[in-house]
Amino acid sequence: MKFSWMNKLKEFAKKLDYDSEDPNSGNVQNLDNYQTTKAFITNTLRNNDVVLFMKGTSEMPQCGFSNYVVQVFKFYKVKDFHVVNVLDSDMIREGIKKYSNWPTIPQIYIKEEFIGGSDIIKEMHMDGSLEHLLQREKLI
């Protein structure tokens, strides 16, 4: 009883399939409520410099806006951008909107900071501020 909170934490971690040593751990299939979803998102952002929440994968985007962001990242040759396919999980698809307080997909995070969606990436690409940001953060 005294350490019930520790047991709860253990169960929580097990449920999340979370290994703090592994930067890409966390199974989207195990997300059954917002708390676990939020933990998954936080963990993903902490362990990856560039994260793209999108529809589909970078090899097979399922939406024009998501594809646009992938192509922009490829254009700048962004090394290792991490993709979360929101179509894999409704919990993620809705959870990331709540987490970011942003209503649409795709969503881009750079060094744990929310940058915006495809419209913002487009504008930043066109005015040079995206290249500037990527260079400043040593991501290209």
Next chain:
Amino acid sequence: MFSLSKLKFSSIKTLSNTLVYSRLGFFSTSIRESMEAKLREKFNPTYLQINQEGDDKVQVIIESEEFVGQPILRRHRAVNDLLKDEITQIHAFTLDAKPPSK
């Protein structure tokens, strides 16, 4: 007496706007109307264009003094927050929000 009837009129206007917003689920064109009403009221835009493609794709282009000096994310968040209800009902939403072009 005169100011009392003015007050009544503005209450009726608010009520009718509320009715327009609440009927969004039935008429897709009223998403456009509702967005326009909200954007005009909040941002008093110098330029506003709302394009709707089919039932669920909307593009908003807006220029307003309210956006002067605001970073892009803040401009977008301001519009997204205002149009939260409408955006959840459509599939694709594109936004171009800038200060007035010279």
